[in-house]
Each structure stands twice: as C-alpha cells, then as structure tokens.
Amino acid sequence: MTEFVPSVLATGQVVSRVQRRGRYLPESMRHPGKMLPSIARAVIGAYTEPGDLMVDPMCGIGTTLVEAVHLGRDAVGMEYEADFANLSVRNLLHAAAQGASGQPRVVCGGCAEHRRRVLGPARQGRARAHFAAVRGEHARAGQVGDPGW
Numbered sequence: 149m150t151e152f153v154p155s156v157l158a159t160g161q162v163v164s165r166v167q168r169r170g171r172y173l174p175e176s177m178r179h180p181g182k183m184l185p186s187i188a189r190a191v192i193g194a195y196t197e198p199g200d201l202m203v204d205p206m207c208g209i210g211t212t213l214v215e216a217v218h219l220g221r222d223a224v225g226m227e228y229e230a231d232f233a234n235l236s237v238r239n240l241l242h243a244a245a246q247g248a249s250g251q252p253r254v255v256c257g258g259c260a261e262h263r264r265r266v267l268g269p270a271r272q273g274r275a276r277a278h279f280a281a282v283r284g285e286h287a288r289a290g291q292v293g294d295p296g297w
C-alpha cells in the first residue's frame with residue numbers, strides 16, 4: 149500500500165469522455181452522475197491491495213467496479229436502476245475482455261436491503277474501501293478502512 153497519499157489527487161487533467169473511450173461502453177455517458185475513472189483509480193490504488201474487495205453500494209454504470217477489476221481487486225456493486233445495473237455488467241464484461249483480473253459482482257436492487265445477502269458471510273469484513281454518496285441512516289460516505297461489509 150502507498151505510504152504517502154497527497155491530500156490533493158491530480159485526477160482531473162483528462163476529461164471524462166476521453167478517459168472512458170475504449171474502456172467503457174459508449175452508452176455509459178448517459179448516466180448523469182458518474183465518477184471520473186481517474187478518481188476511482190487513484191483512491192483504489194492508494195488505499196487497497198490486489199485481491200482486496202471493493203464495494204460500491206450505488207454503483208451507477210460501474211466506474212468503481214471497472215477500475216477495481218482492472219487493478220486486480222474484486223468488486224461488488226449494487227444499483228437499483230435496472231438500466232444502470234445492466235450497463236455495469238456490460239462494462240465489466242468489457243473490462244474482462246480487456247484482461248481485467250478482478251472478480252466482479254453486480255446486484256440490481258437497493259443497497260440497504262441487499263448488502264448482507266450480496267456480500268454474504270464469507271465476504272463480510274473483507275471490504276477495504278467503499279465508495280458512496282449514501283444519505284440517511286445508512287450513510288458511510290467516503291469511509292475507507294474496514295466498514296464491516
């Protein structure tokens with residue numbers, strides 16, 4: 149793991165459309181709230197090790213998951229919009245075809261309802277980092293470490 153992580157990550161030098169070209173299906177651009185792939189890549193690389201499990205409880209079109217599997221991390225995502233969950237799966241198949249080695253899983257459904265079943269006993273406690281913009285009682289936004297998932 150990186151010993152020193154700067155407080156400012158230089159991740160915005162290349163626009164989203166260019167970062168995604170060839171790495172994501174073009175339809176991914178229709179999601180209105182995507183994360184820049186470079187942000188996911190920088191944080192995953194800084195805070196996790198190959199073989200760790202990344203969890204994105206609101207995974208959209210799968211940016212966190214795609215970057216995680218390209219970096220050799222396993223990844224679990226939940227997304228309650230079927231259209232976006234489907235795009236996550238297709239982006240992950242695309243990543244696998246490009247040689248991404250992490251094992252992904254995507255579930256279409258609400259993260260609060262599905263997280264225990266999705267992660268299962270074997271996976272609970274394995275997640276090193278997760279990404280979220282979760283609100284309300286399930287808020288754990290930005291938490292890095294072992295969130296107990």
Ligand SMILES: C[S@@+](CC[C@H](N)C(=O)[O-])C[C@H]1O[C@@H](n2cnc3c(N)ncnc32)[C@H](O)[C@@H]1O
Binds near residue numbers: 181212226227259281
């Ligand atoms: C900000 S977007 C995340 C985008 C993602 N990081 C990406 O780059 O593709 C938040 C996503 O969470 C989904 N969402 C919101 N509440 C949810 C919930 N309770 N369970 C699962 N998904 C949820 C929305 O449909 C939306 O696609």
